Amino acid sequence: DFLNALQEIVPAFGASTDDLERCRVNGMVECGNRHEHIYKRAMLLVEQVKVSRGSPLVTCLLEGPSGSGKSAMAATIGIDSDFPYVKIVSAESMIGLSESSKCARIVKVFEDAYKSQLSIIILDDIERLLEYVAIGPRFSNIISQTLMVLLKRLPPKGKNIMVIGTTSEVGFLDSVGIRDAFSVTYHVPTLKxxxxxxxxxxxxxxxxxxxxxxxxxxxxxxxxxxxxxxxxxxxxxxxxxxxxxxxxxxxxxxxxxxxxxxxxxxxx
Amino acid sequence: DFLNALQEIVPAFGASTDDLERCRVNGMVECGNRHEHIYKRAMLLVEQVKVSRGSPLVTCLLEGPSGSGKSAMAATIGIDSDFPYVKIVSAESMIGLSESSKCARIVKVFEDAYKSQLSIIILDDIERLLEYVAIGPRFSNIISQTLMVLLKRLPPKGKNIMVIGTTSEVGFLDSVGIRDAFSVTYHVPTLKxxxxxxxxxxxxxxxxxxxxxxxxxxxxxxxxxxxxxxxxxxxxxxxxxxxxxxxxxxxxxxxxxxxxxxxxxxxx
Amino acid sequence: DFLNALQEIVPAFGASTDDLERCRVNGMVECGNRHEHIYKRAMLLVEQVKVSRGSPLVTCLLEGPSGSGKSAMAATIGIDSDFPYVKIVSAESMIGLSESSKCARIVKVFEDAYKSQLSIIILDDIERLLEYVAIGPRFSNIISQTLMVLLKRLPPKGKNIMVIGTTSEVGFLDSVGIRDAFSVTYHVPTLKxxxxxxxxxxxxxxxxxxxxxxxxxxxxxxxxxxxxxxxxxxxxxxxxxxxxxxxxxxxxxxxxxxxxxxxxxxxx
Amino acid sequence: DFLNALQEIVPAFGASTDDLERCRVNGMVECGNRHEHIYKRAMLLVEQVKVSRGSPLVTCLLEGPSGSGKSAMAATIGIDSDFPYVKIVSAESMIGLSESSKCARIVKVFEDAYKSQLSIIILDDIERLLEYVAIGPRFSNIISQTLMVLLKRLPPKGKNIMVIGTTSEVGFLDSVGIRDAFSVTYHVPTLKxxxxxxxxxxxxxxxxxxxxxxxxxxxxxxxxxxxxxxxxxxxxxxxxxxxxxxxxxxxxxxxxxxxxxxxxxxxx
Amino acid sequence: DFLNALQEIVPAFGASTDDLERCRVNGMVECGNRHEHIYKRAMLLVEQVKVSRGSPLVTCLLEGPSGSGKSAMAATIGIDSDFPYVKIVSAESMIGLSESSKCARIVKVFEDAYKSQLSIIILDDIERLLEYVAIGPRFSNIISQTLMVLLKRLPPKGKNIMVIGTTSEVGFLDSVGIRDAFSVTYHVPTLKxxxxxxxxxxxxxxxxxxxxxxxxxxxxxxxxxxxxxxxxxxxxxxxxxxxxxxxxxxxxxxxxxxxxxxxxxxxx
Amino acid sequence: DFLNALQEIVPAFGASTDDLERCRVNGMVECGNRHEHIYKRAMLLVEQVKVSRGSPLVTCLLEGPSGSGKSAMAATIGIDSDFPYVKIVSAESMIGLSESSKCARIVKVFEDAYKSQLSIIILDDIERLLEYVAIGPRFSNIISQTLMVLLKRLPPKGKNIMVIGTTSEVGFLDSVGIRDAFSVTYHVPTLKxxxxxxxxxxxxxxxxxxxxxxxxxxxxxxxxxxxxxxxxxxxxxxxxxxxxxxxxxxxxxxxxxxxxxxxxxxxx
Ligand SMILES: Nc1ncnc2c1ncn2[C@@H]1O[C@H](COP(=O)(O)OP(=O)(O)OP(=O)(O)O)[C@@H](O)[C@H]1O
Ligand SMILES: Nc1ncnc2c1ncn2[C@@H]1O[C@H](COP(=O)(O)OP(=O)(O)OP(=O)(O)O)[C@@H](O)[C@H]1O
Ligand SMILES: Nc1ncnc2c1ncn2[C@@H]1O[C@H](COP(=O)(O)OP(=O)(O)OP(=O)(O)O)[C@@H](O)[C@H]1O
Ligand SMILES: Nc1ncnc2c1ncn2[C@@H]1O[C@H](COP(=O)(O)OP(=O)(O)OP(=O)(O)O)[C@@H](O)[C@H]1O
Ligand SMILES: Nc1ncnc2c1ncn2[C@@H]1O[C@H](COP(=O)(O)OP(=O)(O)OP(=O)(O)O)[C@@H](O)[C@H]1O
Ligand SMILES: Nc1ncnc2c1ncn2[C@@H]1O[C@H](COP(=O)(O)OP(=O)(O)OP(=O)(O)O)[C@@H](O)[C@H]1O
Ligand SMILES: [Mg+2]
Ligand SMILES: [Mg+2]
Ligand SMILES: [Mg+2]
Ligand SMILES: [Mg+2]
Ligand SMILES: [Mg+2]
Ligand SMILES: [Mg+2]
CATH class of the missing domain: 1.10.8 (Helicase, Ruva Protein; domain 3)
Structure with a gap:
């Protein structure tokens, strides 16, 4: 059974690496102290997930202006973690899906992760996952409720998960209560x-x-x-x-x- | 028939204990006088349900800031009650369900409880059960109506039920009228x-x-x-x-x- | 045919008595002059329905704060009337039904009543029948329209009906125009x-x-x-x-x- | 064909007389000069429809407070007209129908009327036909559009129609533009x-x-x-x-x- | 093929003449200088469509208070143009249709027109086509989008079209952007x-x-x-x-x- | 396979040229310095797409008042680029389609483009694609989310794409966040x-x-x-x-x- 489970995971991982690399097509250069500080703290959290006893679920939000390098940073953390299961959830691969199909996919990613001992899930561009638009404002409440529950639900015993979210609409995430669902938030800034x-x-x-x-x-x-x-x-x-x-x-x-x-x- | 009914209940209970324990994965430590006071008063209500004549339905709401220990407290009360039927209703186990399916599940829990002489039902994170989000605000009125009716409906003769709700959005519960549907409300505070x-x-x-x-x-x-x-x-x-x-x-x-x-x- | 009709009614009534008694599980004690006054006036209306010529439809609303004894009073009037058809319509027995199913049930109760010479219909907790919630506000307009028409529609010749409504949201009923559809309104108060x-x-x-x-x-x-x-x-x-x-x-x-x-x- | 058409109309009329009489179960007494004046002017319009050349469609709205006698007056005009086709359209006979079914019924009444040389159609309690409620406000736009078109659409050559509307929400009818669609409006008052x-x-x-x-x-x-x-x-x-x-x-x-x-x- | 196309158009035209004449059942009398001025300018546009090279699509809106003679004027222009395809699109003939069926019918009228060398399409009472009501306001956005695209879409080479719209709600048309989609607007006034x-x-x-x-x-x-x-x-x-x-x-x-x-x- | 892919593209392109030419039926004349400046800068971007290494996706928005020549300019850039795949996406060719069908068509155009080495996609009149209307405001969020994702999604390795959008409602695009999704914005002015x-x-x-x-x-x-x-x-x-x-x-x-x-x- 373990082998079976592994098989399910491996291809997901295989496909995923590619996705991670696409987030940093130009490679990574040094962007200053503040970027570096965030990277280091996030890698500490990765470490914590590995050895954790009491907190099998660590959640961390990267927020900042559009194009400041959040997705690239998240992908880099995922790659550098060397965890067996690293998966990016992004709107790109769900264009045109209904809200409930999107929900199902997101849940599937978490449930796949529950089978791996150590996992990282990147929720990229959360406002896009939520189909957010400032006018109204409108967004998918089904998906937002799902995320809020998933960000709080503990993995089964012995499994540890880190969830990294990215967003350039932290104010919106705040007002729906999703920001609060993350334990830690880092601000990824523009360049000085x-x-x-x-x-x-x-x-x-x-x-x-x-x-x-x-x-x-x-x-x-x-x-x-x-x-x-x-x-x-x-x-x-x-x-x-x-x-x-x-x-x-x-x-x-x-x-x-x-x-x-x-x-x-x-x-x- | 009684045996039949019992069979239906037992597995529900069996599964449920696990759920209750998951609410306090780190065990329980003493959190100060105020937490203790609430625990004691709630256990008095448990007692009252046991010997009640005139009020077969006792309802109690635990409200307080996010992470203050409400769910853990509710689970502990459920476990310590030693009632034959203790069930936690939480959004975690209903991810992705439609509003009406969620309703049906909640009703089912109450109807199972009506078959047991003494029951505790924990409605955990009521705002999440209602799919509440502050923007709008939006929430499921179908579920909120169902809860309001269930919180008022008397169990059949000879059956006694205690309902414990938890929420970190007591203002919202107030404005929809659900807070009023509880006889007693306790505030679970942060630590001093x-x-x-x-x-x-x-x-x-x-x-x-x-x-x-x-x-x-x-x-x-x-x-x-x-x-x-x-x-x-x-x-x-x-x-x-x-x-x-x-x-x-x-x-x-x-x-x-x-x-x-x-x-x-x-x-x- | 008359026998047939009666048969249809009898079981409805049989089931209903139980429902009425459930509204006053603790029996009835004297609650002061104001409660008594309302009871007497309502019983006069019952009398009027019995001997009426010109007004075969008498409608009366009991409003007051939550828990002030409105449902118990309405049930008592229904029981004391000794009418052959007394039926309580309450949200409790319609949990989870769609708006249109609820409508159909309510209409059915009225149409059953049209077959009996003397009937009392209790619309209990009208705001709950309408799935009212203060936020928005939201409520079922289908059901509210149905009630407004039914509260005005005359029964067939020779049939007399009294409708008693109860509510703790008289302001809401006012704003949708349902309060106006009742001929008389009594305020059931808290205790002094x-x-x-x-x-x-x-x-x-x-x-x-x-x-x-x-x-x-x-x-x-x-x-x-x-x-x-x-x-x-x-x-x-x-x-x-x-x-x-x-x-x-x-x-x-x-x-x-x-x-x-x-x-x-x-x-x- | 004419005979066929007539057959369709006759039963409709037969059923209708009863409906008209139900609007004045207590008979009609004199209610003062103002009621009488309106009755006379309306009967002049009836006359005009009979001999009309240029205006085959005459529309008249009776508005006034709830219970002031609008429906009874409209029914009386219909009965006194002696027209071969007089039909009352009321929400009472359409309880529980969907908006589009209601529309279809209303259209059917007009199309039946187009087959008769002289017709009166009473649109009773227009706000109820529109499922109007003040909160929101809400109403059926499908039905309101249908009424607005029907109140303007000319009958086929040689057919003359009078439409009488009643309402106790003239302000609402004004704001949706239905009041404007009537050529004449009379205010039916309370008693002095x-x-x-x-x-x-x-x-x-x-x-x-x-x-x-x-x-x-x-x-x-x-x-x-x-x-x-x-x-x-x-x-x-x-x-x-x-x-x-x-x-x-x-x-x-x-x-x-x-x-x-x-x-x-x-x-x- | 040309013959085929013609066949499709001829009946449409045949039916249409009747519709046009119904807009002026009382014939046309002179209504003063301002009405006449508009008629003349509109006929110049008709002329322009005939000889046009660069602008195969001419659009003109007649707006003014209810009953000021807009539809009669539009119909008269259509009749006097002597164009082979003149069609009036009005809500009267689409009662009870769904929004998308109405859309389809409107599109069909334009596509029929694209087969004729010279066409006039009258969009009568555009606010009614859009199911507009001031409360809200509400209207069909599907139909309004369709009209906006059709009012901009060029006919195939060699085909010339004039579109005449009428409305008594020019403010509304302005706010949805439909008024802007017409090249010219004339105000049809009341009588002095x-x-x-x-x-x-x-x-x-x-x-x-x-x-x-x-x-x-x-x-x-x-x-x-x-x-x-x-x-x-x-x-x-x-x-x-x-x-x-x-x-x-x-x-x-x-x-x-x-x-x-x-x-x-x-x-x- | 390459041949296959090419075949798919060729007809698309063939059909498209026609569409492009329809945007400038009157040919192109010189409209002043400001128009010319925009044309030149846009052609530089075309050049950049051709030789690009790091940025395989270039996006450019032409905004300005209604009728100022944005579509004609975009079409001209497309034609002058000599790219093998140039496609215009406009509301004209999608009249009456559902929101999700429109989405699917737009996605299809991008996916066809991903098969060509160099492509230009013109999103013409984006507010019309989004079914925007100022009242409300209303628009298709499904389509707006799709555009936002497509405007950020990188084409496969080795494929380069330029996206040109046009709009006369730049304020609206701004408020939904679509304007921000374009790298460059040019204002196409009226004539001096x-x-x-x-x-x-x-x-x-x-x-x-x-x-x-x-x-x-x-x-x-x-x-x-x-x-x-x-x-x-x-x-x-x-x-x-x-x-x-x-x-x-x-x-x-x-x-x-x-x-x-x-x-x-x-x-x-
Ligand atoms: N440290 C870096 N070194 C080199 N390139 C980088 C670095 N960080 C980001 N980039 C590049 O900058 C671009 C934008 O980065 P990225 O997509 O991560 O930003 P973002 O904050 O996620 O933007 P958005 O808000 O649009 O999602 C990408 O092409 C990425 O490859
Ligand atoms: N008395 C306690 N001793 C030890 N750990 C506790 C105690 N109370 C709560 N915890 C732990 O604290 C964490 C948060 O508690 P809990 O989930 O009960 O809070 P909550 O108020 O329900 O939070 P939320 O508002 O997020 O639902 C849990 O991991 C729980 O195990
Ligand atoms: N006169 C009375 N004597 C004894 N008990 C009473 C009396 N009136 C009401 N009660 C009891 O008080 C409780 C509340 O009464 P009841 O449900 O009628 O109030 P209500 O006004 O309908 O409340 P709600 O607003 O919640 O519907 C019931 O348990 C009922 O049995
Ligand atoms: N002239 C009259 N003589 C005797 N009874 C009358 C007269 N006019 C009305 N009534 C009676 O008064 C009652 C109310 O009249 P009616 O239903 O016509 O009022 P309405 O204005 O239509 O009320 P609503 O606003 O509720 O529709 C009816 O029972 C009717 O029979
Ligand atoms: N010049 C005219 N001579 C004679 N009758 C006219 C003339 N113009 C209009 N009418 C008549 O006046 C009536 C109203 O005209 P018409 O329907 O064209 O007005 P409208 O502005 O379209 O009204 P609405 O705003 O209701 O659509 C019609 O019966 C029409 O026959
Ligand atoms: N440079 C030009 N020379 C000649 N004709 C032009 C030129 N630019 C635009 N036109 C013509 O002007 C008309 C309007 O141009 P176009 O449709 O491109 O404007 P637009 O800004 O896209 O308008 P809209 O806002 O309505 O979409 C078209 O008929 C087009 O052929
Ligand atoms: Mg990103
Ligand atoms: Mg909790
Ligand atoms: Mg009650
Ligand atoms: Mg009436
Ligand atoms: Mg008109
Ligand atoms: Mg354009």
């Missing part, structure tokens, strides 16, 4: 100038003279926007310039970089 | 410094010098959070320290304890 | 000190010295709460005292009575 | 003292000395309440007095009459 | 005194002396109300007078005319 | 006087003397309204004048042009 500078140095697309100005302009930018912006700027004003830049042969013109920045922040 | 200190002494994870400071910091903390916090702190700053602490070989460092406390109360 | 005293004297559970103080404390209490309270107090501080009290061997200690009173009124 | 006096004289249940005082007390009373009140008062204080009063052997005691009046107006 | 006078002269039902006073009283009256009023007044105070008036043998008494006017405007 | 003048010169329908006055009057007009207006004015006051104008034989009378302008802006 010094963080942005480190990333830019790694990417090596600016000349020494421009890098400080560029980093300054990127203050308070989420990591995702930084990548989009650099890629736009690398094209150059007339296109076709990216190859040279990425090969390190040329640098991004700071004036064009400013133009692109404008396009991206225009109406904010 | 002196309560926390007693618990810490039992756990024996702080050095004598630190225990007062730790208890002070835990003032107004629900018992659940206290347990989570201790387990986190026991890991130590670099993980792996828990074993030594639980074996009593080492003590939790008070500074690390403060750090963990911060993680937990951060955004509150 | 002197009313409570009479009841206590009958129960004979206090010593002569304490009875005035107890009655004073019970001012403005609904009869239902009074019974709950006495039963709690009769247990004594350590339980097990009820037997002696009911046998008249001992009296309730007034200090313990005050304690119990606190439990019951705590958060009101 | 002098109107009430005339009715009391006809009923002959007061002594000459009391009749003015009684009429005075009945100022602003709808005719329906007057009847209920007289029947209550006729019972006497101890019941059983009605027979003597109706036979003219005794008169109603004015003091008891005042008591009954209190019961009826108590909470208004 | 001088407009009313011209109509009265044509009808010839007043004596020379009264006609000015009558016209004065009719200032700001929609044409529909004027017709209703004249027909009422023509009956005379005791009925039966209409024949003589229409034959020109007698005139309407101005005092009776004023009385009728009161009935019609009473509560406005 | 100088832009309008250029267009008028190309159309050559005014005399030299009038062109400045006409352009002045057209300040702040969307391009779509300009075309409607010119076509109306070209008819002349009595119709039939368009031919001569388009052939260049005559010019539009400025006074008539002003009249038409009035019809179009009347109630704004």
């Amino acid at each position: 100038t010094e963080d942005a500078k480190k990333v830019l140095q790694l990417l090596n697309v600016f000349s020494e003279d421009d890098i400080d100005a560029a980093a300054e302009a990127l203050n308070d930018m989420p990591i995702k926007k930084l990548y989009v912006l650099i890629e736009m700027a690398a094209q150059g004003e007339r296109g076709g310039g990216a190859e040279a830049i990425y090969l390190g042969k040329e640098k991004i013109k700071i004036s064009h970089f400013y133009d692109c920045l404008q396009d991206i922040v225009r109406f904010y | 410094t002196e309560d926390a200190k007693k618990v810490l002494q039992l756990l024996n994870v702080f050095s004598e010098d630190d225990i007062d400071a730790a208890a002070e910091a835990l003032n107004d903390m629900p018992i659940k959070k206290l347990y989570v916090l201790i387990e986190m702190a026991a890991q130590g700053e670099r993980g792996g320290g828990a074993e030594a602490i639980y074996l009593g070989k080492e003590k939790i460092k008070i500074s690390h304890f403060y750090d963990c406390l911060q993680d937990i109360v951060r955004f509150y | 000190t002197e009313d409570a005293k009479k009841v206590l004297q009958l129960l004979n559970v206090f010593s002569e010295d304490d009875i005035d103080a107890a009655a004073e404390a019970l001012n403005d209490m609904p009869i239902k709460k009074l019974y709950v309270l006495i039963e709690m107090a009769a247990q004594g501080e350590r339980g097990g005292g009820a037997e002696a009290i009911y046998l008249g061997k001992e009296k309730i200690k007034i200090s313990h009575f005050y304690d119990c009173l606190q439990d019951i009124v705590r958060f009101y | 003292t002098e109107d009430a006096k005339k009715v009391l004289q006809l009923l002959n249940v007061f002594s000459e000395d009391d009749i003015d005082a009684a009429a005075e007390a009945l100022n602003d009373m709808p005719i329906k309440k007057l009847y209920v009140l007289i029947e209550m008062a006729a019972q006497g204080e101890r019941g059983g007095g009605a027979e003597a009063i109706y036979l003219g052997k005794e008169k109603i005691k004015i003091s008891h009459f005042y008591d009954c009046l209190q019961d009826i107006v108590r909470f208004y | 005194t001088e407009d009313a006078k011209k109509v009265l002269q044509l009808l010839n039902v007043f004596s020379e002396d009264d006609i000015d006073a009558a016209a004065e009283a009719l200032n700001d009256m929609p044409i529909k109300k004027l017709y209703v009023l004249i027909e009422m007044a023509a009956q005379g105070e005791r009925g039966g007078g209409a024949e003589a008036i229409y034959l020109g043998k007698e005139k309407i008494k101005i005092s009776h005319f004023y009385d009728c006017l009161q009935d019609i405007v009473r509560f406005y | 006087t100088e832009d309008a003048k250029k267009v008028l010169q190309l159309l050559n329908v005014f005399s030299e003397d009038d062109i400045d006055a006409a352009a002045e009057a057209l300040n702040d007009m969307p391009i779509k309204k300009l075309y409607v207006l010119i076509e109306m004015a070209a008819q002349g006051e009595r119709g039939g004048g368009a031919e001569a104008i388009y052939l260049g034989k005559e010019k539009i009378k400025i006074s008539h042009f002003y009249d038409c302008l009035q019809d179009i802006v009347r109630f704004y």
